[in-house]
Amino acid sequence: MLMLGRLIKRVFTDLGMLIYGDGCIICNESCDELHGLCLKCRFEMPTTRYCFLSDNPVKEHLLSLVPIVEASSYLHFRTDDRWRHMIHRLKYRGEWRLGVTFGEMYGADLKASGLYDDVDMVIPVPLHILKFLKRRYNQSEYIAEGIAKQLGVSLNRSILYRRKNNPSQTHQHATDRWANVDNIFGVLRPERLRDKHVLLVDDVLTTGATLASCIRAIYAVAPTCRVSVVTLAVAGNIKA
Ligand SMILES: [Zn+2]
Numbered sequence: 001m002l003m004l005g006r007l008i009k010r011v012f013t014d015l016g017m018l019i020y021g022d023g024c025i026i027c028n029e030s031c032d033e034l035h036g037l038c039l040k041c042r043f044e045m046p047t048t049r050y051c052f053l054s055d056n057p058v059k060e061h062l063l064s065l066v067p068i069v070e071a072s073s074y075l076h077f078r079t080d081d082r083w084r085h086m087i088h089r090l091k092y093r094g095e096w097r098l099g100v101t102f103g104e105m106y107g108a109d110l111k112a113s114g115l116y117d118d119v120d121m122v123i124p125v126p127l128h129i130l131k132f133l134k135r136r137y138n139q140s141e142y143i144a145e146g147i148a149k150q151l152g153v154s155l156n157r158s159i160l161y162r163r164k165n166n167p168s169q170t171h172q173h174a175t176d177r178w179a180n181v182d183n184i185f186g187v188l189r190p191e192r193l194r195d196k197h198v199l200l201v202d203d204v205l206t207t208g209a210t211l212a213s214c215i216r217a218i219y220a221v222a223p224t225c226r227v228s229v230v231t232l233a234v235a236g237n238i239k240a
Contacts, residue, residue: 025098027082035101044080045075046083047074056071057234058073059072065208065209069197069228074231075102086098096137099140099143103142103232107151111150116228119153120197120198121156122148122153122199122201123200124140124143124144126140128162130165131165140201143203151199153199159187160186163183164184187218196222197225198228199229200215204232204233211229
């Protein structure tokens with residue numbers, strides 16, 4: 001049933017792309033550039049370039065919460081409404097294909113950086129089943145799909161699951177965010193993580209509370225697993 005829903009969603013999105021033509025995926029101006037991004041948007045894209053630095057603000061922030069190998073975010077989530085809107089379209093408007101597109105662009109940078117060369121497996125941060133049924137897709141899976149393709153490693157969508165359907169963190173106070181991410185993730189067949197270097201993928205890094213909870217769940221059942229983290233965007237509270 002879930003597979004059927006996902007298939008129907010893909011068909012309708014493909015039809016939508018046929019109807020609306022192939023303008024730039026950000027500004028909708030006509031464009032025939034690689035990945036459907038016009039030159040102006042490509043030039044103005046608020047990339048962090050953090051993936052090329054072993055010391056960067058995202059890694060420093062996450063290391064203050066939990067041990068990790070590498071961490072970075074592709075875009076700053078603050079500079080321009082078009083980019084903020086792109087994340088909203090990806091998360092809430094059914095435009096999951098944006099996830100694959102930006103995942104592939106980010107994956108190319110991750111590969112070029114050389115810091116993620118020994119990653120064995122890419123794992124998206126899961127949604128709770130109720131949220132998945134409501135939204136019909138997990139945007140992080142599509143970002144992870146693009147990244148895994150570029151890194152040439154497997155994508156695993158089933159090894160992590162969410163025990164609790166914690167509410168969206170967007171409009172909560174920081175203390176509430178920490179309170180409701182306690183022990184919310186579980187791991188299925190943890191032996192698959194033994195001695196592996198896994199790359200966790202999420203959409204937006206805000207406090208890191210959800211990611212830290214996810215990583216602790218992995219270490220609790222697979223202590224020899226090493227974890228790196230990438231997110232498509234990083235909120236302005238984590239500054240260079
Ligand atoms: Zn454009």
